[in-house]
Amino acid sequence: MEGFRVGLALIIPWLAGTLWVRALWRDARPGVWPLALGYGYLLGGLATVLLLRAQAAAGLPMDFAGPLIVLGLLALAGSGLAWRRILSAHPDLPPQKAKAPDETWQTLLFILLLGWLSWRCFGLAQEIEWRPLYPWDAWTTWMVRAKVWSELQQWVPFVDPQTWLTSAHGSAYTLAAWNYPETVSLLALWPTLAFGAWNETVALLPWLGIAVALGCGFYGQARLWGVSPLVALIFVWLLLSLPILDTHVALAGYADLWLAATFGLAVCAFLQWARTRDPWQGILALLLALACPWIKHEGLVWASLLLPAAVWVWTPRRYWPWLIGGFILLLVGWWAAGGFTFNIAGLGKIQLTPNIIRLPLVGRFELHYHDVWGPVIRNLLLLGNWHLFGYLLLATLLMSLPGIFAEPWRMAGAMLVIAGLLVLFILFFLTDAHHWARQYTSINRVFLHFVPALLFWIMTMLHIKVPTTPTESL
Amino acid sequence: MQTDPTKRPMKFLPWLAALFVGAALTLLAVVLYYQTGGYSEANIPLRWNGADLQVARGQATALPDDPGAFTIQAADARGVILWTPPRWISAGLYGNLLWKITGLDDRHPLYPIWRTNDGKVGQAKQATKISSNLLDLRTEPDWQGTIMTLGLFIPGPLASPLIVRQLELRPAALTAREWLEQLWREWTAREDWSQRSINFASGATARPLGSPVLLIAIWMGLSGLLYGGWVLAAGQRLRPTPFVALFLLGWLLLDLRWQWELSGRLEHTVERFAGKDATSRRLADLDGELYRFLLDIGQRLPKRPVRLFIVSADPGGFLAGRAHYHLLPHNNYMGFLRPPTAAHEGDYVLILSPLPEVRFNPAPAKLEWEDGQLAVERLYEAPLGALFRVTGNS
Numbered sequence: 001m002e003g004f005r006v007g008l009a010l011i012i013p014w015l016a017g018t019l020w021v022r023a024l025w026r027d028a029r030p031g032v033w034p035l036a037l038g039y040g041y042l043l044g045g046l047a048t049v050l051l052l053r054a055q056a057a058a059g060l061p062m063d064f065a066g067p068l069i070v071l072g073l074l075a076l077a078g079s080g081l082a083w084r085r086i087l088s089a090h091p092d093l094p095p096q097k098a099k100a101p102d103e104t105w106q107t108l109l110f111i112l113l114l115g116w117l118s119w120r121c122f123g124l125a126q127e128i129e130w131r132p133l134y135p136w137d138a139w140t141t142w143m144v145r146a147k148v149w150s151e152l153q154q155w156v157p158f159v160d161p162q163t164w165l166t167s168a169h170g171s172a173y174t175l176a177a178w179n180y181p182e183t184v185s186l187l188a189l190w191p192t193l194a195f196g197a198w199n200e201t202v203a204l205l206p207w208l209g210i211a212v213a214l215g216c217g218f219y220g221q222a223r224l225w226g227v228s229p230l231v232a233l234i235f236v237w238l239l240l241s242l243p244i245l246d247t248h249v250a251l252a253g254y255a256d257l258w259l260a261a262t263f264g265l266a267v268c269a270f271l272q273w274a275r276t277r278d279p280w281q282g283i284l285a286l287l288l289a290l291a292c293p294w295i296k297h298e299g300l301v302w303a304s305l306l307l308p309a310a311v312w313v314w315t316p317r318r319y320w321p322w323l324i325g326g327f328i329l330l331l332v333g334w335w336a337a338g339g340f341t342f343n344i345a346g347l348g349k350i351q352l353t354p355n356i357i358r359l360p361l362v363g364r365f366e367l368h369y370h371d372v373w374g375p376v377i378r379n380l381l382l383l384g385n386w387h388l389f390g391y392l393l394l395a396t397l398l399m400s401l402p403g404i405f406a407e408p409w410r411m412a413g414a415m416l417v418i419a420g421l422l423v424l425f426i427l428f429f430l431t432d433a434h435h436w437a438r439q440y441t442s443i444n445r446v447f448l449h450f451v452p453a454l455l456f457w458i459m460t461m462l463h464i465k466v467p468t469t470p471t472e473s474l
Numbered sequence: 475m476q477t478d479p480t481k482r483p484m485k486f487l488p489w490l491a492a493l494f495v496g497a498a499l500t501l502l503a504v505v506l507y508y509q510t511g512g513y514s515e516a517n518i519p520l521r522w523n524g525a526d527l528q529v530a531r532g533q534a535t536a537l538p539d540d541p542g543a544f545t546i547q548a549a550d551a552r553g554v555i556l557w558t559p560p561r562w563i564s565a566g567l568y569g570n571l572l573w574k575i576t577g578l579d580d581r582h583p584l585y586p587i588w589r590t591n592d593g594k595v596g597q598a599k600q601a602t603k604i605s606s607n608l609l610d611l612r613t614e615p616d617w618q619g620t621i622m623t624l625g626l627f628i629p630g631p632l633a634s635p636l637i638v639r640q641l642e643l644r645p646a647a648l649t650a651r652e653w654l655e656q657l658w659r660e661w662t663a664r665e666d667w668s669q670r671s672i673n674f675a676s677g678a679t680a681r682p683l684g685s686p687v688l689l690i691a692i693w694m695g696l697s698g699l700l701y702g703g704w705v706l707a708a709g710q711r712l713r714p715t716p717f718v719a720l721f722l723l724g725w726l727l728l729d730l731r732w733q734w735e736l737s738g739r740l741e742h743t744v745e746r747f748a749g750k751d752a753t754s755r756r757l758a759d760l761d762g763e764l765y766r767f768l769l770d771i772g773q774r775l776p777k778r779p780v781r782l783f784i785v786s787a788d789p790g791g792f793l794a795g796r797a798h799y800h801l802l803p804h805n806n807y808m809g810f811l812r813p814p815t816a817a818h819e820g821d822y823v824l825i826l827s828p829l830p831e832v833r834f835n836p837a838p839a840k841l842e843w844e845d846g847q848l849a850v851e852r853l854y855e856a857p858l859g860a861l862f863r864v865t866g867n868s
Binding site: 119120123124126127130131132133134135136137139140143144147148151152161164165166171173174175176199200234237238241243244246247248250251254379381382383384385386387388391392440441442443444445 | 667670673676677686728729732739744748790802803809
């Protein structure tokens with residue numbers, strides 16, 4: 001019975017999210033179902049978190065049934081909407097052509113690759129099933145809240161250690177990273193509420209789900225971009241075979257995979273919007289970008305990288321020189337004024353000076369150059385973290401930069417990539433986070449946040465568009 | 475126009491030839507590079523001054539006339555232990571140990587010791603009393619895999635002071651065959667999951683002689699150049715597909731190796747944990763002994779959640795953190811070096827051993843430390859620690 005309830009807890013939000021995302025598109029474009037499955041899982045999970053937070057905010061007792069009923073109703077409504085959309089689409093499919101020999105090889109390769117990926121996921125799933133909660137931050141931070149809430153079946157608050165110490169008989173709990181976002185803890189809590197008790201395997205199952213969802217969402221967006229099924233699956237394989245990503249599934253419990261998937265799928269949708277101006281892609285990008293700070297505080301910075309790229313896309317081509325000129329003027333003014341400091345109501349102080357960066361939620365950083373090229377090169381190009389991804393990124397950057405002004409989406413993509421790499425440079429070369437690079441602690445985890453987005457951008461740069469018909473399956 | 479199917483395999487021949495020649499050239503280049511003493515971390519002698527070494531046992535003081543050295547004035551019967559700072563060292567590559575230590579004699583010879591990355595401590599069978607010499611550690615059976623720290627053990631008690639000036643580890647001179655064997659050993663080394671795995675995957679050993687990623691990138695790059703050269707020389711147009719195929723082949727090879735490594739890790743996981751209930755799995759985990767102790771602690775605590783302070787010598791360390799997690803949902807926190815003054819009657823204190831600075835005085839039942847005390851009742855005591863219930867305010 002517990003297994004059935006856990007199955008419901010995982011499937012109902014996924015189903016609700018999938019059907020609502022599927023309902024966004026009238027026609028059966030190739031890739032729309034995998035896209036719906038991928039984005040649907042993430043959005044369904046985030047909707048569940050929202051419902052749990054609403055339950056806590058309303059002072060209601062912790063309950064599995066309430067959110068599940070709401071999600072079930074959402075799934076029903078979504079199915080009605082999706083069904084109407086599908087029925088109103090082109091009903092007549094042209095007759096299937098006999099496959100050419102090349103297509104047979106492609107189908108065979110597609111099946112082999114899918115089998116390889118399935119085997120990988122099966123192995124990672126067994127690690128989740130058998131290995132007790134293992135990685136450091138999982139048992140010091142992310143799972144602590146989930147375990148307490150699950151065991152007590154109460155929304156107990158978490159406060160800083162000093163407050164906890166001085167509140168003699170309070171019901172508040174504490175942990176060192178007490179102010180980290182609650183989303184990942186709530187995602188782990190949800191299936192254990194269905195299980196009825198704390199269970200580490202059950203709590204970590206969503207990590208396997210998010211890896212699969214990332215693959216589905218990526219595949220769907222690649223197909224929507226016009227990439228053939230085999231090439232789209234090859235890119236999914238490149239993504240899901242990355243050792244650091246696999247490790248974050250096998251040793252589940254960190255928030256980095258969630259942020260990588262959320263930011264990555266946001267960027268995929270953003271690039272689609274930038275190319276086609278499809279408003280639903282824009283909405284998907286916006287929703288997921290807004291969710292990034294909910295997962296980790298640095299998600300605020302990552303999501304904000306989309307803003308200048310969006311401004312570029314919005315600006316008509318004839319105003320681009322003005323935009324560039326304005327940006328250069330702003331930069332010169334910033335430098336001449338010794339930086340900017342201002343307050344945003346509700347968020348706090350923002351300080352951007354040549355010596356100090358202070359951002360709400362993220363922290364304050366003093367800027368000094370630290371030479372960490374050695375560890376950066378070792379981690380990106382020599383060690384086994386990323387297979388050949390570092391080389392692929394460098395080659396794509398070199399090949400694609402000359403043509404970035406050709407279309408707005410190309411420039412938007414390049415701006416995103418360059419801004420992302422610049423932020424990573426500032427973080428690891430100019431702030432105290434250089435220790436994280438030297439000690440190999442979080443350099444790869446932070447880079448992981450960008451990898452799905454970078455790989456999708458690489459695909460768009462390398463892809464020579466092949467016209468596809470709407471009737472191509474998957 | 476239809477291609478003659480019997481001629482199709484010929485299309486792949488130049489590509490295959492480029493691949494094999496590229497592989498041979500890569501291997502040749504690597505061996506030559508190292509054989510000719512090309513710059514690499516692998517070829518640099520590792521040196522530590524006396525001041526760089528950590529004294530784990532014995533009393534050391536700096537030498538005023540030589541800031542790089544220190545003297546060990548005294549040591550009890552347990553002797554002297556010195557460790558180098560952590561550094562990943564390939565045992566297959568490094569083996570010649572040199573030292574400059576004065577004061578060694580028959581009763582106080584020097585034994586090299588080391589700790590491997592899987593936590594095993596090895597000790598050389600060979601001992602020496604010569605103050606400056608060279609020892610080949612590669613003849614030692616336990617000198618294998620990745621060495622995390624190198625150290626020295628000198629039996630005590632010391633009759634006269636020792637002066638430690640320098641320790642040096644030199645790479646061994648390898649033949650071409652030995653280089654290739656070393657490469658193969660590295661590429662086929664399988665590591666289990668560790669607490670570092672979440673942060674990085676070394677892909678072979680952490681400081682490889684030849685990084686598989688780099689070598690495959692070189693291999694595919696060289697093969698691509700050879701193939702491209704052949705195509706241009708034949709007056710044909712360059713097409714992207716063969717180059718993409720080279721890149722994907724390189725990725726696939728790395729992924730096959732990664733899958734092989736993952737399968738090995740899964741075998742260990744299944745061996746240790748599969749088919750067991752949650753408690754048995756915890757007991758089989760790397761902190762199983764601590765977990766057993768905490769199960770006993772849990773039996774002494776009330777069923778309802780209580781406020782509990784975990785006090786230890788390393789509040790931010792592994793054991794304190796694991797104790798914090800395992801004892802949930804008791805309202806506990808582990809960030810304490812001493813029992814906090816905010817503790818009230820009815821709170822609990824868990825002391826994780828060793829913590830000699832905090833003592834339990836049975837009469838009048840108090841925890842005492844340098845500048846404080848706390849009235850408690852002792853509920854449980856074991857080698858790993860003790861549980862107390864606070865009976866009065868500090």
